[in-house]
Amino acid sequence: MRVTHxxxxxxxxxxxxxxxxxMERVHExxxxxxxxxxxxxxxxxxxxxxxxxxxSAQIEQYLQNVEHARAWLxxxxxxxxxxxxxxxxxRELIVQAANDTLSPADRTAIWQELTAxxxxxxxxxxxxxxxxYLFAGQxxxxxxxxxxxxxxxxxxxxxxLERMIDNGVTIPVNVRGDVVIMPVLNxxxxxxxxxxxxxxxxxxxxxxxxxxxxxxLLAAQADVGARVNRLDxxxxxxxxxxxxxLRLLSEAHDTDMAEAVTRFAKEELTYRAALQAGAxxxxxxxxxxxx
Amino acid sequence: MAQQRAVDTAxxxxxxxxxxGFSRQRVLFTPTAPYTVPAFNRSGLAGQxxxxxxxxxxxxxxxxVFDVQFxxxxxxxxxxxxxxxxxxxxxxxxxEPGTNGLSALLDRFWRAWQAVTxxxxxxxARSSLVxxxxxxxxxxNRIRQQLGQIQEDLLHKLxxxxxEVNSIAERVAALNAQITAAIAxxxxxxxxxxxxxxxxxxxxxYTGVTARPLPNGSVNLYLGGDPLVxxxxxxxxxxxxxxxxxxxxxxxxxxxxxIQRGSLAALLELHNTVVPAFRSQIEAIRNALANEVNARHxxxxxxxxxxxxxPGRDFFEILASGDLRVNxxxxxxxxxxxxxxxxxxxxxxxxxxxxADLQYALVLNGNTATINDFYxxxxxxxxxxxxxxxxxxxxxxxxxxxxDRQRQEITAVSIDEEMANLVKFQHAYQAxxxxxxxxxxxxxxxINGMGxxxx
Numbered sequence: 001m002r003v004t005h006x007x008x009x010x011x012x013x014x015x016x017x018x019x020x021x022x023m024e025r026v027h028e029x030x031x032x033x034x035x036x037x038x039x040x041x042x043x044x045x046x047x048x049x050x051x052x053x054x055x056s057a058q059i060e061q062y063l064q065n066v067e068h069a070r071a072w073l074x075x076x077x078x079x080x081x082x083x084x085x086x087x088x089x090x091r092e093l094i095v096q097a098a099n100d101t102l103s104p105a106d107r108t109a110i111w112q113e114l115t116a117x118x119x120x121x122x123x124x125x126x127x128x129x130x131x132x133y134l135f136a137g138q139x140x141x142x143x144x145x146x147x148x149x150x151x152x153x154x155x156x157x158x159x160x161l162e163r164m165i166d167n168g169v170t171i172p173v174n175v176r177g178d179v180v181i182m183p184v185l186n187x188x189x190x191x192x193x194x195x196x197x198x199x200x201x202x203x204x205x206x207x208x209x210x211x212x213x214x215x216x217l218l219a220a221q222a223d224v225g226a227r228v229n230r231l232d233x234x235x236x237x238x239x240x241x242x243x244x245x246l247r248l249l250s251e252a253h254d255t256d257m258a259e260a261v262t263r264f265a266k267e268e269l270t271y272r273a274a275l276q277a278g279a280x281x282x283x284x285x286x287x288x289x290x291x
Numbered sequence: 292m293a294q295q296r297a298v299d300t301a302x303x304x305x306x307x308x309x310x311x312g313f314s315r316q317r318v319l320f321t322p323t324a325p326y327t328v329p330a331f332n333r334s335g336l337a338g339q340x341x342x343x344x345x346x347x348x349x350x351x352x353x354x355x356v357f358d359v360q361f362x363x364x365x366x367x368x369x370x371x372x373x374x375x376x377x378x379x380x381x382x383x384x385x386x387e388p389g390t391n392g393l394s395a396l397l398d399r400f401w402r403a404w405q406a407v408t409x410x411x412x413x414x415x416a417r418s419s420l421v422x423x424x425x426x427x428x429x430x431x432n433r434i435r436q437q438l439g440q441i442q443e444d445l446l447h448k449l450x451x452x453x454x455e456v457n458s459i460a461e462r463v464a465a466l467n468a469q470i471t472a473a474i475a476x477x478x479x480x481x482x483x484x485x486x487x488x489x490x491x492x493x494x495x496x497y498t499g500v501t502a503r504p505l506p507n508g509s510v511n512l513y514l515g516g517d518p519l520v521x522x523x524x525x526x527x528x529x530x531x532x533x534x535x536x537x538x539x540x541x542x543x544x545x546x547x548x549x550i551q552r553g554s555l556a557a558l559l560e561l562h563n564t565v566v567p568a569f570r571s572q573i574e575a576i577r578n579a580l581a582n583e584v585n586a587r588h589x590x591x592x593x594x595x596x597x598x599x600x601x602p603g604r605d606f607f608e609i610l611a612s613g614d615l616r617v618n619x620x621x622x623x624x625x626x627x628x629x630x631x632x633x634x635x636x637x638x639x640x641x642x643x644x645x646x647a648d649l650q651y652a653l654v655l656n657g658n659t660a661t662i663n664d665f666y667x668x669x670x671x672x673x674x675x676x677x678x679x680x681x682x683x684x685x686x687x688x689x690x691x692x693x694x695d696r697q698r699q700e701i702t703a704v705s706i707d708e709e710m711a712n713l714v715k716f717q718h719a720y721q722a723x724x725x726x727x728x729x730x731x732x733x734x735x736x737x738i739n740g741m742g743x744x745x746x
Contacts, residue, residue, distance in 0.1 A: 001700055002700045002701070002703070002705060002708075003700070004699065004703040004705040004706070004708075005308070005705070006308060006309060006699065006703050006704070007696065007699050007700075007703060010699075036388055038379075038382040038387075038674070039382055039385070039388075039670050039671065039674025039675075039677065040382060040673075040674045040677035043671045043672075043673075043674030043677075043678055044671060046387060046670055046671060046674050047667045047668070047670060047671035047674075049388040050387060050388055050392075050394045050663075050666075050667045050670060051663075051667055053394065053395060053398065054394060054398050054663050057398035057399070058398070058401075058402075060402075061401075061402040061405045061406075064405075064406070064409070065405060068409040068410075069409075130410070131412070132412055132413075132638065136638070137636075137638065138631075138633070138636035138637070138638035139637065139638065140412050140637050140638030141412055141594075141637045141638075157636060159633075159638065159639055161638050161640070162408075162640065162641075162644065163408065163409060164405055164408055164644060164647060164648075167651060168651070170644070174638075253388065285707055285710070286706070286707040286711060287706065287710055290714065
């Protein structure tokens, strides 16, 4: 077999170039910390990475939705608790008013306090989260209770506010003011009217009315608590899914540093050896020794 | 004289050791006709006496078989190398997997709709949706335009390479003329034939050409049965574009050239099939986005829309240029985004939820793929094709190099060998010169030394 100097040089350059190419690839994987920089590095892996990236983005969004729904429900729960304690006080006053021995001045005082409480309950019913009314159904930009009438008129609608917490899963976050708060306001109004007339029988009736309304209020509070629990469970599930998605993504996309650095060191060694051997091999010719 | 020829040839070889396409040359020595031929009136001397040597011919050391193999593999290498370069550009356009690729932008678009479902009354969430949608549209447009740009680049390359093929064909025809003239006068035009072989090597990366050597020393070249070079005449090619499809045709007859293998074939396929396919897939994504989002959006109400039938606003618009954009009315007033299925209910997010759920809807590929899936499959196919082109190129490179190496073993100039030959021929030359000196001395003795007896 004939080997010429030109062939030696060609082989050397070709191998050096291949070597450098491999070094460049490993170098890219190390500096970018990514195993994949373009789809052709691993076509199936690239599609997997895209899919996992989308999945992780979806989960992050659902987590945000859950947090959002949770904040809404927390505020609702607080408002209902405030109304609940007001109802307690209303009940005490009605029981007190049902007593025959009250003087007109006492009844007036009770009437005034009931009026204040009715106002307080309606105001709480108009509480808002970031400018959006909690108890107005879908008419979230309008205060649900019109304070100019007595009892305050409900101006919301019957809509529910649905939040997306998973693929195809929604949860309503609102409690309707007309279902839960309006009966309380009506009972208080009835009590006030009965107290101002001194009608003990009507006072008794309004007490029953209030107890019914209170029952609905408590049921709504329990329902809110149940929804909060469901959101918490969903959040835990999403967090778990997020963790595992990120782990899969890292496996599919990130460089195994220990392995890459070792490979780089190996390529570097090969490159140096090739340079050294090449420099020696292409130097001498017969001409060096002919005189 | 003959040895001097050999020394000249060796130094010619050394001078051309690095000339591309050069084959080393050898002097064929032949003894000259011996003195006295057998005859009745021959002299009575014993046997025939040799009369020396002449340089009968100077030949190229080359194997035609390797040339043919080299060219076939080089055609395939040219094909694969062109594909690799174009796929690298395509991969750069799609820029996946990354945080700014279309996949991530689609994710962000769907998330922005969900953010609107959380606070349909909120202008901040709506503005951010408009932003994300604008970015998504801009990137879809960018990809579409850059694919068009790549197509133009491919056409430009096709024109350049066709011109290069024409120029090679003309040079081959000119060399044919010189070579036949030289051979007709009994010469060996080695260097001209080397030049022609080199041109044929270069030609092979562009397209598969059939070469037929003729007895007079010419080489005829054929492209799919039609002559590209017929002895001293070259036929020129041109690129024709008709309704977006490029083809290579003969300048004279206008007939289509059957281009097989080589970078011209790859360029034609990339320009006519591969890039348009990616473009139409991107357009399918654009259309699905616009149609599906609009169909739902048209049924909804913005924050300020009055009672009555829905205003039927589009969310996306596809312009005559093919570009996608967000309805400018929504950009200037995000309150007009129709998130609600009822008028005057700002908390209603029915429409926004339907649109956010579109990310799971099977709307593409005959209703079997979501928009994201369809795009992911596109990226996977791009990666697979690019990978295959790379593997083919590497294999072809190895093959071409292996064949070239075999060819080099035979044709390449070894400086050591030529140096040794120089010394060998120098010795022979010196010895021949010494022989002449001996004859000279003998003649001197005869001419100047004889007939002087007793002087």
